Structure formats: C-alpha cells, structure tokens
Amino acid sequence: MGSLDAYAPIIERIEALARARGLSFEPVYFRVTDSDEMAEVASMGLPNRFIHWYWGGAYKELLAQQNREVFSILELVLNTRPSHAFLRASNTYLQNVLVIAHVFGHVDFFANNHWYRKSNKNMLNEAELHARLIRHYAARFGRERVEQLLDALLTVATTVNAFERNPEARRRRLIYFLEERAPLEDFERHLLQVVREEAEYFDVIQRTHISNEGWATFVEAELLRELLDPREWVTICVQLSSRPAPYTIGYSLYKAIKDARGFAATLEVRAYYEDVMLIQEALDEAMIRRLDIFVYDPRERKKSYEVQRVRDMLIEQKQFKGQPHVEVELGGDHRDLTLVHRDEERKLEPKRIALFLKAVHSLWRNPVRLRANGKVYTYDRRGFSST
Amino acid sequence: MGLRIHRGRIAQYQHDQLLRDYLKQHLHELIQQRELIVDGRVKTQITTLDLPTLRYGEETAVLAQGGGMAGAGQGATGARGGEEEVQALGGLLGGDHHGRELRVELEFDEFVRLAQEVLLEEIRLPPLRTAGRGGEVESDDLPELDDLDRIGLRPDLNLEETMLHALLRNVRERGVADYDVDVRQDGWYFVEDPTTYRNHRSLEVYVLDISGSMRGEYLALVRKTIFVLWYYLERRYPTNLRRYVVFQDVAAEKTRDEFFCVESSGGTHISSGFEKAMELLEGATEYDKFLFLFTDGETSSGDFDLAKRRYEEALQRFDLIAYGHVNPGSRGVGGFSEYVQERVRRVPNATFANLVDVATIRAAMTDFLTFLARERSGGIAGRLRSHH
Numbered sequence: 198m199g200s201l202d203a204y205a206p207i208i209e210r211i212e213a214l215a216r217a218r219g220l221s222f223e224p225v226y227f228r229v230t231d232s233d234e235m236a237e238v239a240s241m242g243l244p245n246r247f248i249h250w251y252w253g254g255a256y257k258e259l260l261a262q263q264n265r266e267v268f269s270i271l272e273l274v275l276n277t278r279p280s281h282a283f284l285r286a287s288n289t290y291l292q293n294v295l296v297i298a299h300v301f302g303h304v305d306f307f308a309n310n311h312w313y314r315k316s317n318k319n320m321l322n323e324a325e326l327h328a329r330l331i332r333h334y335a336a337r338f339g340r341e342r343v344e345q346l347l348d349a350l351l352t353v354a355t356t357v358n359a360f361e362r363n364p365e366a367r368r369r370r371l372i373y374f375l376e377e378r379a380p381l382e383d384f385e386r387h388l389l390q391v392v393r394e395e396a397e398y399f400d401v402i403q404r405t406h407i408s409n410e411g412w413a414t415f416v417e418a419e420l421l422r423e424l425l426d427p428r429e430w431v432t433i434c435v436q437l438s439s440r441p442a443p444y445t446i447g448y449s450l451y452k453a454i455k456d457a458r459g460f461a462a463t464l465e466v467r468a469y470y471e472d473v474m475l476i477q478e479a480l481d482e483a484m485i486r487r488l489d490i491f492v493y494d495p496r497e498r499k500k501s502y503e504v505q506r507v508r509d510m511l512i513e514q515k516q517f518k519g520q521p522h523v524e525v526e527l528g529g530d531h532r533d534l535t536l537v538h539r540d541e542e543r544k545l546e547p548k549r550i551a552l553f554l555k556a557v558h559s560l561w562r563n564p565v566r567l568r569a570n571g572k573v574y575t576y577d578r579r580g581f582s583s584t
Numbered sequence: 585m586g587l588r589i590h591r592g593r594i595a596q597y598q599h600d601q602l603l604r605d606y607l608k609q610h611l612h613e614l615i616q617q618r619e620l621i622v623d624g625r626v627k628t629q630i631t632t633l634d635l636p637t638l639r640y641g642e643e644t645a646v647l648a649q650g651g652g653m654a655g656a657g658q659g660a661t662g663a664r665g666g667e668e669e670v671q672a673l674g675g676l677l678g679g680d681h682h683g684r685e686l687r688v689e690l691e692f693d694e695f696v697r698l699a700q701e702v703l704l705e706e707i708r709l710p711p712l713r714t715a716g717r718g719g720e721v722e723s724d725d726l727p728e729l730d731d732l733d734r735i736g737l738r739p740d741l742n743l744e745e746t747m748l749h750a751l752l753r754n755v756r757e758r759g760v761a762d763y764d765v766d767v768r769q770d771g772w773y774f775v776e777d778p779t780t781y782r783n784h785r786s787l788e789v790y791v792l793d794i795s796g797s798m799r800g801e802y803l804a805l806v807r808k809t810i811f812v813l814w815y816y817l818e819r820r821y822p823t824n825l826r827r828y829v830v831f832q833d834v835a836a837e838k839t840r841d842e843f844f845c846v847e848s849s850g851g852t853h854i855s856s857g858f859e860k861a862m863e864l865l866e867g868a869t870e871y872d873k874f875l876f877l878f879t880d881g882e883t884s885s886g887d888f889d890l891a892k893r894r895y896e897e898a899l900q901r902f903d904l905i906a907y908g909h910v911n912p913g914s915r916g917v918g919g920f921s922e923y924v925q926e927r928v929r930r931v932p933n934a935t936f937a938n939l940v941d942v943a944t945i946r947a948a949m950t951d952f953l954t955f956l957a958r959e960r961s962g963g964i965a966g967r968l969r970s971h972h
Contacts, residue, residue, distance in 0.1 A: 237592030248591050251635055253599030256592040352635045442649050489650035500648075510647045521638045544641040552636030 201229050204284065208297055214420045215301040219464055222304035223318075224279040227297070229286050235270045236260050238283065242399055243275065243321060247328040249347060272296035276402065278318035280304045291429060295417060295436065298424075302416030305467070306409045312360060312471045316401045317394065327391045334384050343388070349556040350389055354396035355518055360404060360471070369524040371536065371557070372396070378531075379560050389560075404515060407472045411447015414440065415455075415463065418448070446488060450479040472515045480508055521545055523567070534561045538569035545569045551581040599633075606633055607695070608702045615699065616804045620844040626695040692841075700815045703808055707946045748867045786821040786872045788813075789864055789902075790843065791857040793879035795832040798848040801912040805939045806878045807844070809908060812945055813876065816953060821872070827864045835860035854883040854920060858894035865901055875902045878939075880910040882919040891920055899931055904955055906935045908948065914940045932958075 208227060215222075238244045240256035263269050271292060273283040282300040284293045307313050317323065335343040356371040367373045372393055375381075381389065402409070421433055440448075455463050466475065482504045485491070491500040492510050501507070513522070521543070526535040534557070538545060550567060554576035558565045564577035574583045607614065610628075620626060640646075690698075703709075750763045792798070792806060817824060828843035829835050832850030835857050854877075861875050875898060883891045898905055907928075909921040917925065917938055928936040935955060937948030 233590075233592070234588075237590070240592060241595065245591070248595045248598065250595060250598035250602050252592070253595030253597065254633065257596045257599060348635065352637055355637055491648060491650070492645050493648040494645040507647070510645075514647055521640060523638060538638075543644050546639045546641045549636055549639055553638050556636055 201227060201284075203290070204229075204293060204297065207294055211294075211297050211301055211420055211424070214423060215298075215305065215416070218416075218419065218460070220301060220305040220416065222280070222301065222308045225274075225282055225300060225304050226279055227282050227284055227300075229284045231286050232263050232269065233260070235273055235283055235285055236263060238273050239270050242395075243324045245321065245325045245328060246395070247324070247331045247347075249351070251351060272299055274300045274303045275321060276303075276307045276313065276316060276318065276398075277321045280307065281321070291432065294424075295421065295433060298417040298420045299413045301420070302413030303409065305416065306405070306412045309468050310405060310409070310471075311469050312401060312405055316359070317398050320395070320398045324395065327395065330391065331388070334388065338384060345559065346385055346388055347392070349559045350392040352553065352556040353560065354392050355520055356523075357393055357396040357400045359397040359400040365527070368527060371523070371525055374525045374534075375557075375560050380562055381560065385560075403518060404473075405471045407443045407447040407450075407515075408467065408470055408475045409447070410444045411449075411451050411475075412463075412467045414444045414448040415451040419460070442488075442490075446480075446490070447475070449484055449488060450475055453479055453481075453484065473512050476508055476511050476515070480504075480511070521569075523569070526568075533564045533566065536565070536567045538567065541569070541571070550574050551576070554581060603633060603690070604698055607690075607698050611699055611702050612804060614695075615807050616800050618799065618803070618845065618847065620807070621692050621841040622845075624692055624841065625689055626692055627689045692844075696811050696814065699808070699811045703812050703942070703945070704815065707812065707942050707949070709812065709946060709949055752867075786817060786824040786874060787865070787868045788817060788824055788826045788874045788876065789829060789861045790826065791829045791831065791835075791861050791875065791877040792843065792846070793832070793852055793854070793857065793877075793881070794830045794846050794848045795850050795852040796848060796881055798880055798910070802880050802910050805910050805912060805941075805945070806908065808942060809878070809937075809939060809945050809948060810876070812949055813906075813952065816949070816956070817874075820956065825868075829857060829860045829864070831857035831860065837864065852879065852881055852883050853887045853891070854879060855887050855890040855894045858891070858898045862894075862898055862901055873902045873904075875905045876908065877905065878908040878910055879921075882921070888920060892923060895924065895927070899927075899934060902933070904933050904935065904952075906937065906948070906952060908937045908939050910939045912940060 204227065212225075234244075236256055236259040240259055241248075241252040246252070259270070269285075271285060271288060275281045280300075280303075282296075282304075284296055288296065307316075331343065331347070350372075353372045353375060357373075358367070358370055361367045361370065368377065372389070376386065376389055376393060379386075379389075418433070422430065425433065451463050451466070454466055466479075470478075482502070485502055485504060485507050490507055490511075491502050492506050493500055516522075522539040523536050524539060526537050529535050536557075547570065550569065551574070554565050554567055554574060558576040564575060567574045572583050574581070576582075614620075614626065614628060617626075617628075747763050751761060754760050754762045754764060790810060798806075826840065828838045828840060830838055830843065830846050831853065832848075833853050833856070835853075837860060838846065857877060857879075858875075861877075865873060895905070907921075907924045909917055909924075911917070921936070921938075924934070925936045928934045933955070935948070935951040937951065938944060939948065
C-alpha cells in the first residue's frame with residue numbers, strides 16, 4: 198500500500214480509539230516511505246542529522262539485513278513536536294495498521310512520560326542546524342580535523358546521562374567533565390556541545406526503551422483488539438510474541454500491571470516510570486522464566502535465572518548502555534585525567550583501551566590514565582603504555 | 585517531490601572508503617587466515633571500524649535471552665550456550681546506534697578487488713591501460729594487454745561442451761543420462777561465421793600443495809599471486825572456468841571456497857597434483873588451458889620420476905604450466921623445482937617462479953604476461969594446440 202490516502206480513515210479511527218482510552222499526544226504527521234529511507238533514518242537516528250561514516254556502517258548493515266529478510270524496520274516515529282511517523286510502503290495494509298496503533302502508543306509516551314518533559318522536541322530542526330554547522334566548520338578548519346574531532350566526540354558521547362541532575366555525578370561522566378575542563382578551542386567546544394545535545398536526545402530514548410516500546414506494543418494490542426476481526430487478531434498475536442526483547446519485556450510488564458491493577462494503573466506507570474524503575478518494580482521471577490531472560494556465563498556455559506542478578510544486570514545495562522562503568526576520578530591534579538573502571542571484576546577488552554584513550558587524549562591533550570584490569574593504562578604524548 | 589539527498593548512502597560511501605583503507609592496511613594478515621572464505625564472505629575478527637568505545641572482554645557474563653523467545657533484537661549478538669542458541673541482549677537498547685559492534689566482513693569478490701588494488705600498487709604492476717586524453721595509449725615496460733580480443737556481446741558458448749557438461753551434471757546429480765540444454769538458447773548457432781570464431785574462454789586449473797608448512801607467509805604468497813593472476817586473466821577472457829585442486833599424498837578437486845580454506849597436512853606427491861589437473865581437462869578441448877601449481881617443497885623421493893613424467897605429459901596438454909615455488913625463506917632451489925627450472929629454459933609453455941616475496945610476484949607476472957602476449961600474436965599456444 199503506497200498512498201497515505203489509503204490509511205487516512207484507519208488513522209482517524211485508531212486516533213479516536215486512543216483518545217477514548219485516555220491517551221493524549223501532539224499532532225502526528227504520517228508519511229509513507231520506502232525501506233531505504235527507513236534504514237537511513239534508523240541508522241542516523243534523525244533524517245537530517247550530520248553525515249558520519251559510523252551511521253554509514255549501520256545503514257549498510259540494516260540494508261543487508263532487510264535484503265536477507267533477517268530483520269526489517271516496520272515503523273519509525275520521531276520524538277518531535279509535531280511527531281513524524283514513517284510507514285513503510287512495502288508493508289502490508291495490516292502491518293501498517295499495526296504500525297499506526299503502535300505509533301499512537303509512542304506519541305502518547307512522548308507527550309506524557311515525565312522523563313520526556315525535558316527532551317528536545319525541536320531536535321529535527323536542531324539536527325539540521327548542527328549538520329550545517331559541521332559543514333561550515335569542516336570548510337573553515339579542515340575536513341580531516343573536524344572528522345577526527347567528531348570520531349573522538351562520538352566515542353565519549355556514550356557517557357551522557359540526560360537524567361542526571363546532581364552536578365558532581367554529572368562531572369564524573371566523561372563528556373561533561375571534558376566540556377567543563379578540556380582545553381578545547383571555541384569551535385571544538387561548540388562541536389562537543391552539538392554532539393552532547395544529540396546524544397542526550399537519544400539517551401532519553403535509550404533509558405526508556407523498554408518502557409516506551411513496551412507501552413507502544415501494549416497500546417497497539419489494546420486498541421487493535423477492539424478494531425480487528427479474530428483472524429487478524431491472531432496474526433497480530435503471533436507478531437507480538439516475535440518482536441525484539443525490549444518490546445516483549447516491556448509489553449509483559451505493562452500486561453502484568455494491567456492484570457493486577459487495571460488499565461488506569463498502566464497510564465500512571467507510563468507517566469512516571471523509566472526502564473530502571475519499571476524493571477525494579479515489575480520484573481519478577483515468573484516473568485524472567487517466561488521470557489527466558491538470564492545471565493549467561495560463557496566460561497562456564499551456565500545460565501542464571503536468579504531474579505536479583507538478572508535485574509541488576511538489566512539495570513546496569515540501562516545505566517551504562519551495556520558499556521563498562523568508567524568514571525572520571527575527581528579531585529586529582531588538574532593536568533592529568535584519571536578514569537576508573539568501577540567494576541574491577543569484569544575485564545575490559547585490552548585492544549580497545551589504547552584506541553579509547555587515544556580518542557580521549559585527543560580531547561584532553563594532557564596525559565590520560567585508566568585504571569582497569571588490575572593495571573594503569575596511560576596515553577600521553579609519547580603514546581600508549583601500561584603498568 | 586523535492587530532491588532527496590541520500591544521506592545514508594553518502595555515509596555508507598564514507599564508511600566504505602574507511603573500510604577499504606583499513607583492509608588495505610591489514611591485507612597481509614587477512615590474506616593469511618586459514619579459512620579465508622566463510623559462507624562466500626571474508627570474515628574478520630576486526631571490530632576497529634567501530635568507534636573505539638570500551639568493551640568487556642569476550643569471556644564476561646552477559647544478559648541474554650533463550651533462542652526460543654523474542655529472537656534477534658537490534659544489536660543482539662549470538663552466542664552458543666550448550667545446545668541452545670543464546671542471544672546476548674547487549675548493545676543497542678535505544679534509537680541511536682551507538683555501541684553496536686560492526687564487524688568487518690565483505691564479499692569474497694570485493695575482497696579480491698581490494699587485494700588486487702593493493703597488490704598492483706605494491707608490486708608496481710600496471711593496471712590495464714585506458715586511452716589517454718589525446719587518444720594515445722600509455723606505454724610501459726610490460727607486454728600490452730589492453731586491446732584484448734574481447735568480442736562484446738557476442739556469445740561464446742560452446743555447444744558440445746555445454747551439452748557434455750549438462751550430461752555429466754545430470755548423471756552426477758539426477759542419475760539420468762540426459763541433456764537439459766535448449767539448443768535454441770545456445771550462442772553457437774548465432775555466431776555468424778563459426779569457422780573464424782575464436783573461443784576466448786580459459787580453463788584455469790589451480791593446484792596447491794597443502795603438505796607441511798603451507799600456512800602463514802606461504803599461503804599469503806600463493807593467494808597474492810593468484811589474485812594478481814586473476815586481475816589479468818579476467819581482463820583477457822570474457823568468461824573463464826576455474827577449477828581447484830589440492831594435493832599432499834593424494835590430490836582432490838575442491839570448490840573455490842574450500843580451496844581458500846584448506847588445512848595443511850601430509851606428504852608431498854606432486855605427481856598426484858599433475859594427474860588430477862590433467863583429469864580435469866576432460867571435455868575442455870576448446871579452451872586456452874592454464875595450469876598454475878604452487879608448492880613449498882620437494883616432492884617425496886619416491887615420487888620424483890613419476891612427477892617428472894606427469895609434468896612432461898601436462899606440458900603436452902596445457903597451453904601453459906606456471907610453476908610457483910613458494911619460498912618465503914629464500915632457501916636454495918633444488919630437486920624437482922630445479923628440474924622444472926631447467927625445463928623452462930627449453931620449452932616455450934612453461935614458466936617457473938621462485939616466490940620469495942611480493943617483488944618476485946612481479947617477475948612471475950612479467951613471464952606470464954609475456955607468454956600471453958606471444959600467445960595472442962598467434963605464437964606459442966596456437967602451435968601447441970596443433971599438436972593435440
């Protein structure tokens with residue numbers, strides 16, 4: 198189904214159903230597009246974001262997965278005001294009906310979840326401005342220099358935390374520390390802020406990924422149960438159970454809340470919870486078993502379904518995006534920068550440490566140290582070393 | 585509809601450029617991988633095309649999900665846990681692709697093209713020439729190969745051969761002696777003048793000694809030589825048939841992918857390599873036939889005489905036998921290799937290359953290109969063909 202006109206009546210109907218269930222949202226602009234554009238937006242995060250080789254690798258991989266029919270992106274929706282949602286032209290009509298209902302779940306989450314209040318709803322325009330600024334700086338200061346700077350900035354950008362309000366805790370996160378203290382030129386600091394702002398925009402999405410996707414999937418099921426005939430509903434039930442992990446985990450959590458406390462309670466949870474809170478409160482042993490989630494030890498080839506262990510690891514994954522918990526050690530001498538890996542029991546991949554420290558050194562410009570793996574790794578003007 | 589800027593494709597182009605540079609830098613180590621082709625692709629353990637964020641070592645416990653549940657989410661990587669598929673739930677949990685691990689992996693053909701680019705530059709071999717701005721063709725010290733006898737869209741299928749292969753295939757795969765060739769589709773009947781038409785296909789048989797130490801540097805030299813050979817052969821022949829043989833005590837035909845993944849073992853019976861190569865000539869009468877043999881050592885003492893006989897026979901049946909003595913240690917050449925060296929001085933369709941390093945690939949190519957140039961001018965190969 199290629200034309201948006203074909204979907205206008207069903208969009209109107211689903212929107213009315215959503216509002217009747219107490220959902221509220223900003224206007225949504227739907228757009229029918231092809232798989233290529235879907236992959237482009239998914240890999241870059243935003244349709245007009247600055248161009249970087251890293252998105253190119255993700256884009257290539259997504260296209261390859263789509264071609265091999267391993268994985269396809271069925272829908273995309275942007276957390277902007279108004280919201281923009283993409284329907285894939287090659288989806289079946291029924292698939293796009295699912296997508297439309299799912300989108301209304303997302304836009305309701307964007308409008309009502311507490312943690313989205315401070316998210317930048319103007320990011321579509323800002324990303325465009327950032328892209329222009331980067332092109333301008335590349336012309337003025339040299340493309341290679343700007344590209345190297347962006348590589349380093351994107352490397353440290355994973356340390357953002359859009360939720361963190363405590364100044365000291367924020368400063369322990371590398372990118373904020375560098376923004377405050379690194380001896381950068383004005384344009385370099387400006388680019389750091391650009392990258393940090395975009396990373397924070399995505400950080401909100403990442404930290405609410407389970408609750409947001411779970412909510413959208415839950416809303417989709419709730420709305421479509423009223424709309425579809427039994428045969429179509431069966432098709433959807435199959436689709437619901439074959440979605441990626443964050444969708445099924447989140448969906449199960451909301452479903453459990455609804456079963457225990459009613460639909461109104463789910464509206465409240467979607468308004469105040471982010472992933473960590475949701476996991477802490479709603480993930481129990483029965484659900485862990487049913488979803489078959491576990492901590493896997495590759496050395497022992499053992500699975501652990503211990504509730505606390507699974508919860509802790511899931512929460513840690515949310516807090517640090519699955520990356521090692523590395524913090525800035527505050528209070529040292531002002532010239533050298535010392536980073537500490539807080540989970541000493543787990544070993545870091547040594548090959549990447551030198552590359553990471555080199556990237557940090559390119560921003561800090563003075564000796565950078567990392568305490569990890571029982572060693573102290575250093576990168577200074579003589580290069581990389583460890584003791 | 586406004587003009588759409590394909591940012592994804594531009595980003596992909598930038599990624600590919602970096603990938604090419606990266607692969608060029610690491611070609612030497614990549615080419616030595618014992619299993620060069622897996623599922624038609626060259627896979628690497630390299631993840632440095634990723635942003636250099638920190639990661640846990642591989643042996644660290646991870647959050648995972650059983651294969652029976654939600655399947656591969658974005659950013660999931662597979663791991664084997666006992667008999668069951670385990671999907672690690674790491675990496676991407678949000679809208680940005682940060683933290684995804686991008687493995688460097690590419691189609692074998694693409695890998696070969698990159699390798700050829702690097703090698704031609706490294707060995708200082710000429711790319712096939714294009715006409716200069718003034719219409720002149722640039723010249724260099726190697727034989728000309730740019731005005732190949734390509735025949736454009738004209739089909740070059742050979743009916744008899746097609747039918748013979750169809751028969752063999754049907755016997756092998758379906759157990760019936762039947763042709764499944766639609767002669768109306770065969771280009772043979774559409775060649776205006778079959779008597780003057782030259783078939784420009786080649787049969788290339790690659791024979792590799794996998795005994796003893798054929799690994800590391802040895803493998804690298806063989807593969808580099810083959811990739812450079814392919815560069816020239818592909819430009820000379822509109823289509824080519826490549827067959828692959830490996831031998832140690834005995835010889836066996838392999839597929840291309842197997843040929844680039846073989847494990848070295850056993851003793852050396854060069855005669856078996858020649859024998860298998862000659863077997864493959866069955867039904868290949870119309871080809872330019874090339875035999876490229878690579879060995880790193882001497883044939884077993886008991887095989888010396890037989891190897892000589894088989895070599896002489898093969899010389900009668902192939903248009904060219906290129907014998908590569910893989911010798912990264914630059915040791916002296918003796919035994920059978922010495923015999924071949926001696927014969928090369930006397931017979932026109934034999935070449936010998938002492939492959940010590942990439943520079944010696946250049947010498948080997950020069951010999952090979954000289955042979956091709958002579959052959960094209962109606963010399964060697966035409967004469968040889970009249971013998972058999």
